[in-house]
Amino acid sequence: MVEAETTKMPSSSWSLEAVMLPASMVLVQAFTIGALLLSKLALNVGMEPFVLLTYRNLIGAIIVAPFALYFDRAMVRKVEVKVVGWISISALFGIVLAMGLHYYGLRATTAAYSVNFLNLIPVVTFVIAVLLRVEKLAAGTRAGRAKMLGTAICVGGTMVASLYKGKLLHLWPTHLLRHHAAGRAPPHHRHMALGTAYLCGSCLAYALWFIVQVRVARVFPCKYLSTLLACVSGTLQALAIGAVIVHGGGGGGGTWRLAWDLRLVTVVYSGVFNTAATFCLISWAIARRGPIYPSMFNSLALVATMVLDSLLLGTVVSVGSLLGTLLIALGLYAFLWGKAKEQEQRDQQGDSSAAAAAVGDDHHGRHDDRV
Numbered sequence: 001m002v003e004a005e006t007t008k009m010p011s012s013s014w015s016l017e018a019v020m021l022p023a024s025m026v027l028v029q030a031f032t033i034g035a036l037l038l039s040k041l042a043l044n045v046g047m048e049p050f051v052l053l054t055y056r057n058l059i060g061a062i063i064v065a066p067f068a069l070y071f072d073r074a075m076v077r078k079v080e081v082k083v084v085g086w087i088s089i090s091a092l093f094g095i096v097l098a099m100g101l102h103y104y105g106l107r108a109t110t111a112a113y114s115v116n117f118l119n120l121i122p123v124v125t126f127v128i129a130v131l132l133r134v135e136k137l138a139a140g141t142r143a144g145r146a147k148m149l150g151t152a153i154c155v156g157g158t159m160v161a162s163l164y165k166g167k168l169l170h171l172w173p174t175h176l177l178r179h180h181a182a183g184r185a186p187p188h189h190r191h192m193a194l195g196t197a198y199l200c201g202s203c204l205a206y207a208l209w210f211i212v213q214v215r216v217a218r219v220f221p222c223k224y225l226s227t228l229l230a231c232v233s234g235t236l237q238a239l240a241i242g243a244v245i246v247h248g249g250g251g252g253g254g255t256w257r258l259a260w261d262l263r264l265v266t267v268v269y270s271g272v273f274n275t276a277a278t279f280c281l282i283s284w285a286i287a288r289r290g291p292i293y294p295s296m297f298n299s300l301a302l303v304a305t306m307v308l309d310s311l312l313l314g315t316v317v318s319v320g321s322l323l324g325t326l327l328i329a330l331g332l333y334a335f336l337w338g339k340a341k342e343q344e345q346r347d348q349q350g351d352s353s354a355a356a357a358a359v360g361d362d363h364h365g366r367h368d369d370r371v
Helices: 002-006 011-044 049-071 073-078 081-108 111-119 122-133 142-163 192-219 223-247 262-290 294-313 321-368
Strands: none
Touching: 011 049, 011 081, 011 111, 011 142, 011 262, 049 081, 049 223, 049 262, 073 192, 081 111, 081 192, 081 223, 111 122, 111 142, 111 192, 111 294, 111 321, 122 142, 122 192, 122 223, 142 321, 223 262, 262 294, 294 321
């Protein structure tokens, strides 16, 4: 039996994995926080979102390329027009639209505010999947009701964070980093409504990307090579759109030029840690603990980003933003609990079906022996 084989692994391996798995997910959240804060600083000093997006995915492609050529080199000959088409669609939703709109929303709002919408992605994906009839609502089960309740709480938390400010909380000295363009006021707090629209569009694009990814996995189930092709396609698409936007906005070639400054640090950090390293760590965690496990650590980024955004960049923490963040974290955990219960039920049903099939095969085998 497979179960018997997996339980015979050395206890030292299990104890090491029990430490390394949560540590790796905490590291992923640290990478996310670092990328958010660095991106906010780079956007504040005038870096164009699609310039950042182009270089970030170019760096990500360079980092992932050795893994793709080593692990998936046998699948290179199977890259057909159909595969390239689906991966290009995936890059359009997951890179160009999702990340591009997120950068525009981040530039118009704050890092602490934008991270709330990153945590809404699983909820928005669930709603879109139900509307497209890819997933069932299952309102009659405890898991289904938990997902519905979590979705409602997350939406409520987002509305509170967006519409209600309340009393300002001066919890600590703020704005330790005053790094923005000389003579230009920091752009956050000035376009919250437009930034919220961008972030909502980013969530929608991410949700559609997850649904497209299901199709991509069926057409071309090679995670490293698929990621490499997506990064290359996303780089080309972002470059084309960025060239039009920069040229239309009156920007010259200097907009694309990188020097030894904050912009270069942001590009390299985002490409290496927030694209390549995060992908590898999340893939490993999903393989060992399932697709729900990485999302369980998202609230760390919620709280830590709010604190660091206030300490370093001077974002004011209000009662509304704090209450909205707590509601989103609570709703997210209720939603993830429901998803985890559904996954357990599916696994149990799969084990039961496999056991029944094994009993049937054994019965037929004995009958054949007797014959």
